[in-house]
Amino acid sequence: MSESSTKTGGLTSVQWLICAIAALGFAFDIYELLVFPLISRPALAELLNVDPDTDSGFNEILKWNAYIMWGSALCGGTFGLMGGTLTDRLGRRRVLTWSILLYAFSALASGFSTSAPMLLFFRCTTFIGVCVEFVAAVAWLAELFPDPQRREKVLGYTQAFSSFGGLLVTVAYGLCVTYGSSLPAIFGEHSAWRYTLISGVLPAIPLLLIRPFLPESPIWEQMRLAGTLKRASLGDIFKGQLARTSIVTAILFACGYGAAFGAIQFMPQIVPGLNKAWAPIPKLRKELDTKEKGSAEYNELKGRIGKLGIDQQTTVANVQLWQELGGLFGRFALAFLAVRMVNRQRLLRMFQIPGLLIIPLVFLFPAAGKTPQGILDALGTDNLGLVKVGIFVAGFLTVAQFSFWGNYLPRVYPVHLRGTGESFAANVGGRMFGTAANGLTGLIIAPIFLGMAHLGLSRPGSLAYAAAVTAGLVYFVGLIASFWLPEPSADEAEH
Numbered sequence: 279m280s281e282s283s284t285k286t287g288g289l290t291s292v293q294w295l296i297c298a299i300a301a302l303g304f305a306f307d308i309y310e311l312l313v314f315p316l317i318s319r320p321a322l323a324e325l326l327n328v329d330p331d332t333d334s335g336f337n338e339i340l341k342w343n344a345y346i347m348w349g350s351a352l353c354g355g356t357f358g359l360m361g362g363t364l365t366d367r368l369g370r371r372r373v374l375t376w377s378i379l380l381y382a383f384s385a386l387a388s389g390f391s392t393s394a395p396m397l398l399f400f401r402c403t404t405f406i407g408v409c410v411e412f413v414a415a416v417a418w419l420a421e422l423f424p425d426p427q428r429r430e431k432v433l434g435y436t437q438a439f440s441s442f443g444g445l446l447v448t449v450a451y452g453l454c455v456t457y458g459s460s461l462p463a464i465f466g467e468h469s470a471w472r473y474t475l476i477s478g479v480l481p482a483i484p485l486l487l488i489r490p491f492l493p494e495s496p497i498w499e500q501m502r503l504a505g506t507l508k509r510a511s512l513g514d515i516f517k518g519q520l521a522r523t524s525i526v527t528a529i530l531f532a533c534g535y536g537a538a539f540g541a542i543q544f545m546p547q548i549v550p551g552l553n554k555a556w557a558p559i560p561k562l563r564k565e566l567d568t569k570e571k572g573s574a575e576y577n578e579l580k581g582r583i584g585k586l587g588i589d590q591q592t593t594v595a596n597v598q599l600w601q602e603l604g605g606l607f608g609r610f611a612l613a614f615l616a617v618r619m620v621n622r623q624r625l626l627r628m629f630q631i632p633g634l635l636i637i638p639l640v641f642l643f644p645a646a647g648k649t650p651q652g653i654l655d656a657l658g659t660d661n662l663g664l665v666k667v668g669i670f671v672a673g674f675l676t677v678a679q680f681s682f683w684g685n686y687l688p689r690v691y692p693v694h695l696r697g698t699g700e701s702f703a704a705n706v707g708g709r710m711f712g713t714a715a716n717g718l719t720g721l722i723i724a725p726i727f728l729g730m731a732h733l734g735l736s737r738p739g740s741l742a743y744a745a746a747v748t749a750g751l752v753y754f755v756g757l758i759a760s761f762w763l764p765e766p767s768a769d770e771a772e773h
Contacts, residue, residue, distance in 0.1 A: 317475065321471040534676065
């Protein structure tokens with residue numbers, strides 16, 4: 279399909295359909311990536327049968343949280359790298375379709391997990407689908423819209439819908455928390471986290487209906503039919519000038535994912551420590567164990583715990599909503615600036631420099647509950663209120679950088695290496711190395727701060743301090759690496 283006839287006019291109906299499917303895929307990519315950090319605390323508490331408000335329970339949840347976050351990312355990164363090569367060999371549309379179906383039905387299955395290892399398995403298959411889908415979709419869009427200005431707009435604005443995925447999962451979780459008791463019981467319980475995971479099957483439904491109408495990339499198809507499509511090889515992205523591009527983009531991708539998974543995505547674990555009204559929950563749970571099941575006292579106590587738990591989970595979802603709104607505005611800001619700024623390094627640093635200065639402070643003070651009372655009084659708010667503003671800014675500055683790569687990478691790799699090059703940066707750099715920051719924060723740095731008695735930190739507070747260290751580290755490394763980022767030439771996306 280060529281767009282030459284519509285280059286200066288509006289999009290055709292087929293092109294709108296393409297954009298809609300790509301936007302849906304990007305939205306549910308993020309939906310699936312963000313759903314686990316949001317539900318991990320209640321999900322792992324149930325599956326591991328531990329109390330998240332005790333030292334042992336909190337540590338066990340952090341351990342399995344790291345296993346699932348990094349384990350699924352390793353699987354996704356490994357198979358995503360293979361998927362990038364398959365995208366170059368089998369075609370963009372075919373790989374795009376099957377990757378969406380894989381993560382959608384894996385999400386459905388994960389909602390019926392009966393153990394933490396089972397949840398880990400289905401999170402791995404979900405991640406595999408997500409990692410492959412991103413690479414296939416970006417290559418597909420870049421080649422369906424060869425006009426540079428239109429390509430920048432299409433890539434920028436369809437990727438902006440990723441943040442709608444974040445908003446959707448936040449709203450879905452909030453609805454499941456509020457109305458879960460009215461939904462069919464799963465294994466005898468009305469667990470909001472299960473319903474939220476299951477909702478990830480939704481993108482498969484329109485895709486099954488629309489797939490026959492989706493065209494293949496015309497550039498890739500023409501080269502395949504003419505026999506001029508070179509065979510993709512991972513080693514080719516490290517030859518000549520591409521070597522620098524591949525290494526630097528992988529490092530920068532790792533830093534972006536490090537900020538997200540090593541800091542921002544810990545906020546649902548941190549928020550429960552910011553409201554004193556939830557402090558009695560552990561004591562009430564212990565008291566519940568002393569009551570006779572079915573008695574009036576037991577039911578009254580269980581109801582009280584349930585109300586406090588719903589309030590806590592609703593607040594977590596509300597804070598997440600602020601983060602996703604920040605990410606949404608960040609992606610649209612990037613899409614707006616991408617067609618107006620020629621220098622890619624300067625564009626990236628517009629988000630990196632403020633992030634380096636602001637995000638660590640968000641975790642060191644309001645997220646840790648350590649904002650000076652004089653400042654809180656002057657602003658007329660509390661730490662939780664400041665966290666909402668801070669996480670909005672953190673989402674804006676960090677998530678925008680993910681959209682940056684969707685615009686940048688198709689311009690620096692030739693057609694036969696586009697999927698492979700993008701996949702190496704996103705999956706090896708981002709998913710395999712960047713998400714390791716989750717374990718760095720939760721399993722290595724947080725226990726160090728918790729052991730410093732003079733700091734007087736709670737368990738969530740120690741996690742907030744650790745997140746501040748990780749965020750500062752990856753933003754600093756990313757800023758330094760940005761000075762080696764090659765600037766794409768005007769014609770690099772056309773060969």
